[in-house]
Amino acid sequence: MSLVELRDIRKSYQLGGETIHALDGVSLDVEEGEFLSIIGPSGSGKSTLMHILGCLDSPTSGTMQLDGTMIHNASQSQLAAIRNKKIGFVFQFFNLLPKLSVTQNVELPMIYGSVSSKERRERSMRALEMVGLENRAKHRPSQLSGGQQQRVAIARALVNDPKIIFADEPTGNLDSHTGEAILELFHELHRKGRTLALVTHDPEIAAVTPRKIEIRDGKIADQVDARLAGMDRG
Amino acid sequence: MSIWNGIIIGLSEIWAHKFRSVLTMLGIILGVSSLVAMSALVQGMENGMKEALVAMGGLEKIEIEPRDPDEMPLHQRHLADQAPGLRLSDVKALDSNGYLISELTPAVEMSRWGNDLTVTYQDKMTEPFFVSGTWPVSLELMEHTIDHGRMFNEIDNEEVRSVCVIGTGIRDQLFGDPTVTGEEVIPLGEVIVIQGQPFTIIGMFEHYDSQDGLKKRAAAIEAAKNNQDGTQIYKADRGRSNFAFRIKNNHILVPLNTMIMKFRSGTEENPVSDPRLSNLQMKIPSVELLNPALMQVRNVLLMTHNGIEDFSFRTQEDWAEGINTTINNARMSGGVIAAISLVVGGIGIMNIMLASISERVREIGIRKAIGATTATVFIQILIESIVIAIFGGIAGLGASYVLVQLIGSFSPDENKPVITLGAMILAFGFSVMVGALAGLYPAIKASVLHPIQALRYD
Structure with missing residues (x-):
């Protein structure tokens, strides 16, 4: 069984009396340890897909399974618990x-997960070490550079040891040099066995991930899997 | 998320907006302090009134007064000219038949209000409130205590001696006020003239006042001792002290027989002596016996008065009831006003919390994205609101202390406001409740925000 299984996921909104189909029958499997990117122009539905994958939103129809649990019908508080325990988010604006x-920022998910304060301190320190910011622990976010803030956000995403990490345009607000460093950090996490999904509109960034899913008009338009492609050639 | 974390988050929010938080708390501070101060004022009033009640003999005291013919029962009005009035024979009858009465004295009284009542000593003159001719037992009945000399006794009464026992108010006027002169004059053996008749002072009562008044007076005497140039530092008695204490301090007691001989016997203008008494004063062993005792006394007196009800009872119960009604009314109206100001404070909190959450929509979105549930966001906002109210409540208790000191400095001594623990707990509890209620709506509003919309919000 895959880590994530989407089957015929649809999501529609009512906007000014008009029904908008943001997702129009998406089926997708994500295996444990994968590093994939979801790419598409704005309005394609890639953000909606990420929201549903990230349990921030529920689909209108279709089924979804995450880590062995069916969650397309889960309540708000169940979704909040899943976001807390199994999912990490990295946003464009760091948040x-x-x-x-x-x-304190890194400890926040553990506060909602009722982790003891001693363990919180240890784990947040370890997460900060992982992103190379252990000597900035007492700083305020405003005292850090953009790249450092994004590293803090990554540490926060890692700290509850999630099954999958979603990064929504993680380099969109960074200069290209810093952005590359962040992407390199993602690669490193991938090598350590983490499951990562990168949402972007930039094909150059998408190109660095082994698997690439292209969304257009609420559907999966194209899938490229470097591993499978390699096997074909072989 | 534990409650403790919520409190920490709430505190840091309050700290981050210090000025705004203080303004918000101001409503609660004013509400709490006015509630406590109001209750302290009412408590002070109650204490003053109850002290006066006790000073006048407490609930066990009954006074029988002659009744005005107009107030006699309708069917007896035509018998008004046959009414005997209160006489010594009544006292004898009650003495032998009124076994529910523990103490009893007849009294013939002259008062400041009835006619001109003057007492002089050398070139000084004063107007006592009452001069009462009574039996020695009246000392207990009227709650008097002798501080110097002695009370007149049976022999003084039998021998019709011209002796008197005076209150300190009389002494202050005729012999000098210790708060002015700095020394306590004890005028035993001096002869004063009451309505033209000389009386020798054989005793003086202690000075009556509320606990606080006594303390101030002692301090004033001490100050006057060290300040001999004659300026008056402490305005004793006049207007500030409770009326009940002033009456007792300006009271003169003389033996009943002397009173009757000197002031009620036949004179040239009025050759027939007047055997009627001004009133009968009695005490019963306990308040529970009040109604049976009243019935018994009434029965006895109806016998001696040929069935004519020309007497009436005055008990302190009406007074005590009046005190309770007054206190309850004051408490109620003050409480309502203070509660309104607390509610206004609560609206202030709600307003600020609404402003605060609309500023923090994005933060709420982030918290939700990383696992905060509807409940935890709700609790966080609610706790912030309660924490503001708690701080406001604590500051309000502090402010109420200052306020009460301020009010106490210009309120009469016997009505000095008293802060009670109950009032503090009530006011604090009420402020916390107001905080919780005020936080409810903002907390609901924040907790139902959808994480995606909240994250997109700028």
Whole structure:
């Protein structure tokens, strides 16, 4: 069984009396340890797909399984618990809480996961070490550079040891040099066995991931899997 | 998320917006302090009234007064000219038949209000509230305590001696006020003239006042001792002290027989002596016996008065009831006003919390994305609101202390406001409740935000 299984997922909105089909029958499997990118122009439905994959939203129809649990019918509080335990998010605008210190930001998911304060400190320290920011623990997000803030966000995404990490345009707000460093960090996490999904509109960024899913008009338009492609050639 | 974390988050939010938080708390501070101060004021009033009640003999005291013919029962009005009035024979009858009465004295009284009542000593003159001719037992009945000298006794009464026992108010006027002169004059053996008749002072009562008044007076005497140039520092008694205490301090007691001989016997203008008493004063062993005792006394007196009800009872119960009604009314109206100000404070909190969450939509979105549930967001906002109310409540208790000191400095001594623990707990509890109610709507509003919309919000 795959880590994530989407079957004929549809999502539609009512917008000014008009029904908009943001996702129009998407089926997708993600295996454990995969590093994939979801690519598509704005309005293609890739963000909606990520929201559903990330349990921020529920599909209108279709079934979804994550880590052995069917979750397309889950309640808001069940989804919140799944987001907390099994999913990590990295956003374009970092989305750190400005009034909290770096450590406090990283500890936040564990606070909602009811982890003891001693363990919280240890785990947040370990996560910060992983992204190379252990000496910035007491700083405020505003005292850090964009790349450092994004690393804090990655540490926060990692700290509850999630099954899958979603990154929504993680380099969109960074200069290309810093962006490359962040992507390199993702590669490193991938090598350590993490499952990562990168959402982007930039084909150059998508090109670095082994698997690439292209969304257009709410459907999967194209799938490229470097491993399978390699096997074909072989 | 534990409650403790919620409190920490709430505190840091409050700290991040110090000025705004203080303004928000101001409503609660004013509400709590006005509630506590109001209750302290009412408590002070109650204490003052109850002290006065006790000073006047407590609930066990009954006074029988002659009744005005107009107030006699309708069917007896035509008998008004046959009414005997209160006489010594009534006292004898009650003495032998009124076994529910523990103490009893007849009294013939002259008061400041009835006619001109003057007492002089050398070139000084004063107007006592009452001069009462009574039996020695009246000392207990009227809750008097002798501080110097002695009370007149049976022999003084039998021998019709011209002796008197005075209150300190009389002494202050005729012999000098210790709060002015700095020394306590004890005028035993001096002769004063009451309505033209000389009386020798054989005793003086202690000075009556509320606990606080006594303390101030002692301090004033001490100050006057060290300040001999004659300026008055402490305005004793006048207007500030409770009326009940002033009456007792300006009271003169003389033996009943002396009173009757000197002031009620036949004179040239009025050759027939007047045997009627001003009133009968009695005490019963306990308040529970009040109604049986009243019935018994009434029965006895109806016998001696040929069935004519020309007397009436005055008990302190009406007074005590009046005190309770007044206190309850004051408490109710003050409580409502203070509660309204607390509610206004609560609206202030709600307003600020709404502003605060619309500023923090994105933060709420982030928290939800990383696992905050509807419930945890709800609790967080609610706790913030309660924490503001708690801080406001604590500050309000502090403010109420200052407020009460301020009010106490210009309120009469016997009505000095008293802060009660109950009022503090009530006000604090109420402020926390107001905080919780005020936080409810903002907390619901924040907790139902959809994470995606909240994350997109700028």
